[in-house]
Amino acid sequence: MSDDPARVKEFFTVRADDWDVRFPDDGPAYEAAVRDLGLRRGGVVLDAGCGTGRALPALRAAVGPRGLVLGADLTPAMLRAATRAGRHLDGRLLLADVTRLPLRESSVDAVFAAGLISHLADAESGFRELARVVRPGGRLALFHPVGRAALAARHGRQVTPDDERAEPNLRRLLARAGWRLVSYTDEDTRYLAIALRP
DSSP: OOOOHHHHHHHHHTTGGGHHHHSTTOHHHHHHHHHHHTOOTTOEEEEETOTTTTTHHHHHHHHOTTSEEEEEESOHHHHHHHHHTTGGGTSEEEEOOTTSOSSOTTOEEEEEEESOGGGOSSHHHHHHHHHHHEEEEEEEEEEESSOHHHHHHHTTOOOOTTOTTSHHHHHHHHHHTTOEEEEEEEETTEEEEEEEOO
8 A cells, every 4th residue: 555645545535435345344443442542521532544434433432422523534535435424423524634734733632543554654754743733641542453464464465574563663653753652452353552642
């Protein structure tokens, strides 16, 4: 998968209409990851690269009716699919590049990001932008419903030592961008890294 923004948009545009059909069983994994993020009632949470908004219902449930849920994505077709699925009722959808968010500094309590890292042209810069909008003490969850080895196998590849999602590489990358990795899980059925904004 390319990390060039134009190619990312092209890739997801042609897949938006059947994205949820291709991955129908991911709901419980999203819900568990959102629980592990430890959101507070009434908080503000951003789903960075929200796609069709599969995390938005769980994020809404976590922050409650007084909380604010934002879903940002680069691809208009994915946001249209989120709206057709009714997920715009769970959060405000933003057509935005997560490396240049239209949000104030320290305006968000937490960020949830499913599958985002492989679609960033410059992951360090992207994580720095997420750190900019998250208040000190806020959290970042990097999630995928399958682990690195399972994902690589799905794409006909093997995991390599230079993979940015590998724990030592990710720890260093996040530290350079203003985050501290506090938990890391990479199993066949789950990838979840949680970082704290000091």
